[in-house]
Amino acid sequence: MIYLPHTHEDIFSMLQVLGVDNLDDLFSTVPEDCRFNGHLNLPEALSEWELNDHMSTLSNTMAVSPEYKVFLGAGSYEHFIPASVSYLLGRSEFVTSYTPYQPEMSQGTLQAIYEYQTLAARLLGMEVATASHYDGATALAEALLMAVRITKRKKVAISSLIHPLYRRVVQTYFEPAGYEVVELPYLNTGVTDDSGLDDMDDLAAVAIQSPNFFGCIENLQVLGQKTHDKKALFVASFTEALAYGLLKNPGSQGADIVGGEGQSLGINSSFGGPALGMLASSKKHMRSLPGRLVGKTKDLDGKTGFVLTLATREQHIRREKATSNICTNNSLCALAAAMYMASLGGTGIRKLAQLNHDKAEYLKKELKKAGFTITFDRPTFNEFVVEFPSGFEANHKHLLEKKIVAGLCLAPYYPELANHYLLCVTETRSKDDMDALVREVKS
Amino acid sequence: MKESLGTTGLLLNEPLLWEKGKKGRCGFSLPRRDVEPCSLDEEFMGEGPDFPDLSELDVVRHYTRLAQWNFGVDTGMYPLGSCTMKYSPKTNEKQASLPGFTGAHPLLPSGLSQGALNMLFEFEQYLNEITGMYATTLQPAAGAHGELTGMLIIHAFHKKQGSKRSKIIVPDTAHGTNPASISLCGFRPVPVTSNEQGILSVQAVSEIMDQDTAGIMVTNPNTLGLFEENIQNIAEIVHAKGGLVYCDGANMNAVMGMVKMGDIGIDLMQLNLHKTFSTPHGGGGPGSGPVSVAKHLEPFLPVPRVIEENGAYILAQDYPDSIGKISAFHGAFGVVIKAYSYIRRMGPENLKKASQLAVLNANYIKEMLKGTLHLPYDRPCMHECVFSDKHQAAQKIATLDMAKRLMDYGFHPPTTYFPLVVPGAIMVEPTETESKEDIDQFIAAFKAIANEAGENPDLLHHAPKSCKVKRLDEVTAARKPCLAG
Ligand SMILES: Cc1ncc(COP(=O)(O)O)c(C=O)c1O
Numbered sequence: 001m002i003y004l005p006h007t008h009e010d011i012f013s014m015l016q017v018l019g020v021d022n023l024d025d026l027f028s029t030v031p032e033d034c035r036f037n038g039h040l041n042l043p044e045a046l047s048e049w050e051l052n053d054h055m056s057t058l059s060n061t062m063a064v065s066p067e068y069k070v071f072l073g074a075g076s077y078e079h080f081i082p083a084s085v086s087y088l089l090g091r092s093e094f095v096t097s098y099t100p101y102q103p104e105m106s107q108g109t110l111q112a113i114y115e116y117q118t119l120a121a122r123l124l125g126m127e128v129a130t131a132s133h134y135d136g137a138t139a140l141a142e143a144l145l146m147a148v149r150i151t152k153r154k155k156v157a158i159s160s161l162i163h164p165l166y167r168r169v170v171q172t173y174f175e176p177a178g179y180e181v182v183e184l185p186y187l188n189t190g191v192t193d194d195s196g197l198d199d200m201d202d203l204a205a206v207a208i209q210s211p212n213f214f215g216c217i218e219n220l221q222v223l224g225q226k227t228h229d230k231k232a233l234f235v236a237s238f239t240e241a242l243a244y245g246l247l248k249n250p251g252s253q254g255a256d257i258v259g260g261e262g263q264s265l266g267i268n269s270s271f272g273g274p275a276l277g278m279l280a281s282s283k284k285h286m287r288s289l290p291g292r293l294v295g296k297t298k299d300l301d302g303k304t305g306f307v308l309t310l311a312t313r314e315q316h317i318r319r320e321k322a323t324s325n326i327c328t329n330n331s332l333c334a335l336a337a338a339m340y341m342a343s344l345g346g347t348g349i350r351k352l353a354q355l356n357h358d359k360a361e362y363l364k365k366e367l368k369k370a371g372f373t374i375t376f377d378r379p380t381f382n383e384f385v386v387e388f389p390s391g392f393e394a395n396h397k398h399l400l401e402k403k404i405v406a407g408l409c410l411a412p413y414y415p416e417l418a419n420h421y422l423l424c425v426t427e428t429r430s431k432d433d434m435d436a437l438v439r440e441v442k443s
Numbered sequence: 444m445k446e447s448l449g450t451t452g453l454l455l456n457e458p459l460l461w462e463k464g465k466k467g468r469c470g471f472s473l474p475r476r477d478v479e480p481c482s483l484d485e486e487f488m489g490e491g492p493d494f495p496d497l498s499e500l501d502v503v504r505h506y507t508r509l510a511q512w513n514f515g516v517d518t519g520m521y522p523l524g525s526c527t528m529k530y531s532p533k534t535n536e537k538q539a540s541l542p543g544f545t546g547a548h549p550l551l552p553s554g555l556s557q558g559a560l561n562m563l564f565e566f567e568q569y570l571n572e573i574t575g576m577y578a579t580t581l582q583p584a585a586g587a588h589g590e591l592t593g594m595l596i597i598h599a600f601h602k603k604q605g606s607k608r609s610k611i612i613v614p615d616t617a618h619g620t621n622p623a624s625i626s627l628c629g630f631r632p633v634p635v636t637s638n639e640q641g642i643l644s645v646q647a648v649s650e651i652m653d654q655d656t657a658g659i660m661v662t663n664p665n666t667l668g669l670f671e672e673n674i675q676n677i678a679e680i681v682h683a684k685g686g687l688v689y690c691d692g693a694n695m696n697a698v699m700g701m702v703k704m705g706d707i708g709i710d711l712m713q714l715n716l717h718k719t720f721s722t723p724h725g726g727g728g729p730g731s732g733p734v735s736v737a738k739h740l741e742p743f744l745p746v747p748r749v750i751e752e753n754g755a756y757i758l759a760q761d762y763p764d765s766i767g768k769i770s771a772f773h774g775a776f777g778v779v780i781k782a783y784s785y786i787r788r789m790g791p792e793n794l795k796k797a798s799q800l801a802v803l804n805a806n807y808i809k810e811m812l813k814g815t816l817h818l819p820y821d822r823p824c825m826h827e828c829v830f831s832d833k834h835q836a837a838q839k840i841a842t843l844d845m846a847k848r849l850m851d852y853g854f855h856p857p858t859t860y861f862p863l864v865v866p867g868a869i870m871v872e873p874t875e876t877e878s879k880e881d882i883d884q885f886i887a888a889f890k891a892i893a894n895e896a897g898e899n900p901d902l903l904h905h906a907p908k909s910c911k912v913k914r915l916d917e918v919t920a921a922r923k924p925c926l927a928g
Contacts, residue, residue, distance in 0.1 A: 001793045003532055003721075005878035006800055014807045014879060023799040026806055027701060029670045029823050036703045041572050045790025048534050055784065058558035059543030063551055072548045075771055082471055084499050088506040090536070096515030098526050099727035101858075103917075104910040105850050108513030109726035112506070115460045118927040123492045128926045132728070134584035137771035145627075165771045172745075172767035176598040177629035217487045248489035261771070270539075271559050272549025272772025273584065274729030286924065292727065296928070297920035300905075305912040309920040315587070315619035316861070320632045325623035328585040328717065332725030339506060342460050343470035345496035351473055353491075354480070362478040379484050400555065408550055431477040 001045070063405065069433045070405040073383040073424025074213070075136065075163050075239040076272055077264045080428060085266050085339045094335060099292070099328065103307045104299075110306035113331065114294045116338035123244050123341070124258045125251025126280035131292035132334040133277025133326065136261025137169035140207065140237045142290045142324055143259030143279055144170060147205035147233040148179055149323065150288050155180040156205045157232075159192040161212035163239055164413040190216040190376025190385070194226055203232035209260070210236065210250070211243050213413075214422065215360075215383035216376055224254030233257060241265050241278065241337075243381040245344075245353030257281045266340025267333050276333040287313060290324030292331075352427060356382040360425040363434045370442050375420055383424035385410065388441065390419050399440055406441060445884060448519060448853025451909045457508040459928055464497040512911040513726070514855055520881050522808075524827045524858035524870025525618065525666055527696045527718030529801075532788065535721065535781035544780055549772035553757045559776065560756035564749045566783045567733075573794070574692070574712060575703025576735035580744045582774040586693050589713025589732030590624035590660070593689045595766040596711060596736065596743040597658050598628055600687060603743075603764060608657035608686075614643055616666045616862045621691060630657060637864065641667040641820040645676045652680055658687035663704070664694045666862040667820055668805065668827035668870075670702075678708025687711065687740075695719045696874065697802055697826035700795030704735075711736040716775075720782035731778040745769045800875035801826040804882055808871055811886045815893045819865050827872035831865050840896040840903055842867040847914065848895065848906035852888035 006014075011023070020026060027035070046054065063070065065078060089095075093108055100106030100113075113131045120129035133139040144156050156174075158167060160183045167183070174181050182200065187193045192208055206227040210218035220236060227234040236250035238260035244250075250258045262276035263269070281289055287310065295309035315322040344352060360382045364374055373387040386407070388395070399406050407421035414420070425434065497505075515521070521528040539545075547559055567579040583589040594611070601608050611630045613621050614637055622632040633651055638644045642665065652659075659681050663671045671677070678688045690704050690712035696719045704712050716722050717730035724730070736744060746765045747758035789797065802825055809818065809828035817833035832842040846856035846869070858870040873882055895902045907913070 001789065001796070003530055003789075003876055004793065004796060004800055005876065006803075010879040011800075011803065014803055017810055018803075018806050023803060026799065026802045026823065027670075027698075029672060029825075030698070030702060031672055031675075034670075034672075034675065034702055034707045036575070036701060036706060040700045040791035040794065042569055042791040042794070043787060045793055046787050048788065051534060051538065051784060051787055054787070055538040055541060055780075056543075058562055059541035061556075061558035061561075062543035062547045063555035064543055064546030064548075068555075070548055070551075072550055074550055076549050078546070078548070080472075080474060082499070084470065084503055086540075088503060088510075091506070091510040092517035093510040093513035093515045094726055095536075095723045096517045096521075096528075096531055097513050097726045098521065098523055098528060098724045101523075102846070102850070102856055103915050104847065104907050104912055105514040105855060106512075106726070107911045108509040108511065111457075111459070111512070112509050113726075114926075114928070118459075118461070119492070119494060121927045122494065134588060134729075134775075135771050137768070138584070138588070163771065165768060168768040169771060172595065172769055173627075175767075176595060177627070244489065245491055246483060246489065247487055249492070252489065268545035268777070269548050270545050271547040271551075271556070271776035273770065273775040274777050275771070286926070293924070293926055295920040296925040297916045299915045300913040303912055305915045307915050307917050307920050309917065309924060309926075311921070315623035317619070318623075319619050320622035320626040322619070322623045325587040325591060325620050325627050326585075327587045327618075327620050328715075328724075328728040328730040330584070330725075330729040331727030333729055335726065338460075339502065341492075341494055342497055342502050342505070343499070344494065345464065345469050345471075346491055346494040347467060347496050348469045348471045348473065349494060350491040352471070355474065355476060357483055358476075358478050358481045361481040379487055400552065405548075405551065405555070427474045 065428065068403045068405060071407045071423045071437060072405055074408050074422055075261060076269045077240055077426055078269060078428045079264055079426050081266050082343050085336060085343060088339055089336050100308060107305060110294050112335050112338055114296060114306050116334045117294060119338055119341045120278055121280055124280045125249030126258055127283040128286045129278065129280040130289055131294055132329040132331055133279050133291055134330055135273060135275040135277050136239055137166040139259035139277030139279045140166050141170045141173040143235050143257045144205055144207060146257060146288050146290060147235060150285060151204040151233060153202050153204040155203055156207060157182045157184055157197060157200055157203055158207040159184045159209060161186050161192055161214060162207060162209040162237055163213050190214045190378040191218050194223055197226055197230060203230055205233045205235045207235040207237055209238060211240060211381040214376055214385045215380035216378040217247060220250060220253035240381060242353050242356060245349035246357055262337050265337035267336050274330055274333050276330055276337055288323060291326045292329055355427050359429060360384060363425050366434065366438045370438050382426055383422055385420050385422055387420050392419055402440060404437060404440055406437060449851045449909055454511055454911055455508045457505055460505060461495040461928060463501055464495040466496050468496040468498045470497050470499040470502045519853055520877055520885055521855040522857050522871045522873045523855060524872040527872060527874055529721055529874035530876035531721050531723035532785060535784045538784045539777050539780040557756055560749050562783055564751060564756050566779055569786050570714060570733055570735050573699060574735040575705025577738040578741040578744060579733050579735040581733045581779055582745045582770045583732040583734055584770055584775050585728060585730040586713055586715040586732045587620035587624055589734045590620055590691060591627055592734045592769050593711050593713060594624050594628035594630060596740055597687050599743045599764065599766050600740060601657055608655050610656045612648065612651060612656060612659040614661060616864050617662055618666060621660050641669045642671050643673060643677060645673050648677045649680045652684050652686065654684055656686050658689055660689045660691060662691040662694060664697045664825040667829050668824040670825055675708050693718055694826060697798055699798040700791060701798055705737055711740055716778055716782040721785040722778045722781040729775050729778055731775040797875045804873040804875060804877060808873055808882060808886060812889055815890050816869060827870055829865055830869040832867035835896050838896045838900055840900055842869050844903035845892050848892045848903045849888060850907040851909050854885055854888060
């Protein structure tokens with residue numbers, strides 16, 4: 001086996017040093033009745049070439065661009081990733097290192113994550129961003145737990161237009177500890193109905209996603225104001241980070257904590273993971289943040305360098321009193337995002353976000369022209385809800401055969417929205433793709 | 444000793460990203476605009492983020508220089524205890540970057556994602572076989588996330604039985620994530636001390652196990668690199684009082700094909716794919732922390748579950764007792780591909796061999812260094828061995844000094860000051876992928892450093908001298924945090 005370097009002589013001479021006869025004898029401290037004496041029932045080893053064949057067979061069954069035209073968003077977005085980003089991200093000094101516990105030997109990772117924290121904070125309009133979390137859903141759950149810790153209150157209100165799967169993750173995190181989650185309904189304009197807030201007391205936080213699950217842009221400022229009037233923390237969430245290239249960022253609208261998904265920033269969909277949980281806050285709450293943080297400092301010679309810092313919040317120091325149990329995070333995904341944001345630059349991200357917006361508007365307009373209803377007339381970013389005639393489900397299936405995935409059926413998530421679909425368009429969908437889609441759904 | 448690996452290469456300085464570039468540059472090839480511009484309502488328009496504008500080469504040089512200030516397993520030996528820094532085979536990376544996988548949307552209809560579902564399904568079977576468990580979820584994104592999933596399952600199990608228990612027993616040798624995961628789930632961790640041999644005694648557990656205790660969380664092999672020899676009797680005691688036994692399986696690299704946790708009283712456990720199954724660590728992730736459970740806990744696993752029906756794979760949602768969802772989608776699929784590739788390349792014999800060689804390497808280091816360094820538990824170890832700086836104390840040399848000096852010799856230091864039960868701990872986990880020559884050189888370096896400790900202690904106090912930076916001021920970093928530029 002090419003990954004195991006030991007020759008027979010190596011093994012023999014090492015065993016001699018240990019004074020035992022064979023490899024099995026090394027396990028003398030494992031009681032006899034704890035040992036498994038059989039053979040693992042696993043497939044026999046493949047050569048590298050056989051593995052290639054096997055994996056391409058599996059991979060080839062997957063419906064992906066360019067063969068398929070996929071109009072799905074809903075928390076995972078197809079964006080172009082520059083070759084330079086993929087190439088740099090493959091540098092083994094980044095890929096095969098551990099969490100930077102020994103800073104002198106890890107300055108590459110540390111500076112890169114410090115830069116990521118900075119760019120993430122600028123994108124979200126916040127003062128401090130963490131080094132990364134698992135995904136948008138867990139980042140939101142941790143943001144809400146953070147609000148519970150800060151306010152010492154046990155109830156949060158979250159918009160029903162936060163990604164349905166994120167809400168389920170929040171529920172999972174909250175239930176056993178006995179915290180309560182109340183959902184805010186939505187208005188027929190496609191934004192959160194905040195009227196229920198008036199009667200809610202003792203809230204730790206109010207959480208709003210913008211653009212929300214329907215793609216609609218929420219009025220964060222008004223919602224934030226209302227949240228603050230209730231003395232709760234305002235938590236903003238997002239699934240499409242690129243939107244802030246064009247839209248007002250959550251920080252400027254009064255968010256105290258922001259938790260969402262950064263997959264759009266140079267990370268492949270990869271069937272949903274690994275992704276990038278982004279979490280940011282104001283400086284005031286920095287010591288309550290969960291997760292790793294990189295800080296700038298000086299070395300003995302006065303030279304600038306970077307270290308993991310504020311570790312007394314973390315599990316390896318504070319154990320059960322830590323602000324989170326997170327240890328391994330999604331560092332390499334944060335690095336990808338930093339590379340991507342650096343490649344785009346301020347000028348590029350603006351243009352790219354505008355293009356995403358405009359393409360979705362084009363498709364919206366064409367669908368309207370073709371006689372379909374755009375359910376919510378609220379401004380959207382790169383996805384929106386359309387109502388197709390009843391019985392469209394069969395048509396949707398038929399289109400799959402034509403290699404078009406015509407959006408996400410909303411009924412399983414919002415039963416009142418039968419025949420409604422969430423369509424997403426990024427810069428990767430051409431006008432021709434969109435025209436073809438409109439033609440097909442019409443017929 | 445052979446010539447040291449450590450030297451001083453030419454490293455280039457590189458400023459922060461925003462100290463470079465010029466307004467108007469771009470490192471991104473913007474796609475052609477084939478639709479009319481369409482302005483967004485002013486009310487919602489922001490100013491756009493203040494990012495530096497850089498050319499492609501600006502970006503490429505920046506990250507190439509940063510990479511050169513880093514050290515990875517591909518650079519050299521990285522014997523970080525408890526982290527299993529084994530070599531990550533390159534073919535794994537290749538498989539994970541196949542376009543059918545990277546481009547796959549997580550909400551594709553199952554008919555259009557059979558390859559991915561097939562792999563997830565099979566991989567769960569492999570982990571069931573390796574752990575001796577009945578069912579597995581791949582949704583947890585890292586080891587600690589798996590621990591949390593496990594605690595949630597324990598909570599749901601007791602709730603289903605109509606009981607509410609408030610405590611979880613956890614040994615003092617446990618990784619910090621264990622008590623943190625326990626309390627995140629609303630339980631109270633109850634510490635239990637290990638005995639003079641470094642393992643749990645049946646008596647210590649039986650003294651504190653009661654009807655209000657939901658279960659125990661044991662790391663096996665434990666963080667001292669020792670097998671918990673009394674595990675079966677401990678499991679019996681916990682089960683007799685209605686509790687469950689959780690195993691932190693982060694150290695599974697010691698016992699693949701040698702021990703099946705499901706056969707020795709464990710009810711549920713997590714595996715760290717980024718340790719045992721060779722997926723690279725990425726400077727701190729992404730990882731993947733699947734949880735495998737015995738049959739009585741299957742109903743509580745997160746949804747959706749991948750199941751096979753009439754020769755096709757589907758995502759099944761209907762598990763009323765499920766804890767719900769722990770990740771938005773299917774967990775770290777891209778990481779699972781790499782671990783899957785690893786298991787397929789290794790096959791059953793080589794997995795077992797890997798564990799045997801990991802244990803051989805660790806015991807060899809323990810034996811060769813035990814005169815040089817203090818060995819608090821002098822017994823056969825599993826995949827890692829734990830020393831301390833006790834012998835060097837008289838010379839006023841601490842673990843930190845030796846660790847930093849190892850860098851000058853071209854090695855990443857071992858884990859230091861963990862587990863907490865050993866003051867000044869030096870935890871060495873070589874893994875099976877290090878050759879005897881490399882290990883011998885590591886041993887020689889450590890011996891040379893121990894000599895220097897007597898002859899020229901300043902070399903250690905001032906180490907490292909050959910890295911990009913000298914020792915960094917961590918105190919000021921924490922006191923006056925500067926977390927963004
Ligand atoms: C024994 C042990 N348990 C749990 C963990 C946590 O795993 P992760 O970092 O993947 O969350 C680690 C890793 O550091 C570990 O060494």
